[in-house]
Each structure stands twice: as C-alpha cells, then as structure tokens.
Amino acid sequence: MPQMSPLxxxxxxxxxxxxxxxxxIINYFLFLYSPNQNKNFKKKILFNWKW
Known part of the structure; x- marks a missing residue:
C-alpha cells in the first residue's frame, strides 16, 4: 500500500x-580511559662524562 510508505x-x-x-554512547563509555599518573617516579641522574 503506498499510503503506508511515509510511515x-x-x-x-x-x-x-x-x-x-x-x-x-557505547563507544564513548566503553573506551573512556583514565590517565595513569605515576607520582612516585624516580628521575634518572645522568652524569655527562665528557665535561
């Protein structure tokens, strides 16, 4: 029936x-990443032996 076509x-x-x-919505909430913050990281002390 052509009358039902718009419906x-x-x-x-x-x-x-x-x-x-x-x-x-699923894509947004499934891949919502929280940043990993490492506050206890150690700095590597590098000595420049050329100077």
Missing amino acids: NWMSLYILFIFVFLIFN
Missing part, C-alpha cells in the same frame, strides 16, 4: 537514529 520511512529513520545514538 515506514519515518520508522526506519527513527531506527537508524536510535542505533546511531546507542553506538555512540
């Missing part, structure tokens, strides 16, 4: 938007 396009459009949003 099908609208539902398809809403479905793709929903899938896009879910994909972005």
Whole structure:
C-alpha cells in the first residue's frame, strides 16, 4: 500500500537514529580511559662524562 510508505520511512529513520545514538554512547563509555599518573617516579641522574 503506498499510503503506508511515509510511515515506514519515518520508522526506519527513527531506527537508524536510535542505533546511531546507542553506538555512540557505547563507544564513548566503553573506551573512556583514565590517565595513569605515576607520582612516585624516580628521575634518572645522568652524569655527562665528557665535561
């Protein structure tokens, strides 16, 4: 039935938007990395033997 065509396009459009949003939300929260901060790192003392 051609009368139902706009409804099908609208539902398809809403479905793709929903899938896009879910994909972005999962991608954002799945790969949210916290930076590793090592506060107890030791500096290497390098002596320049040429001078």
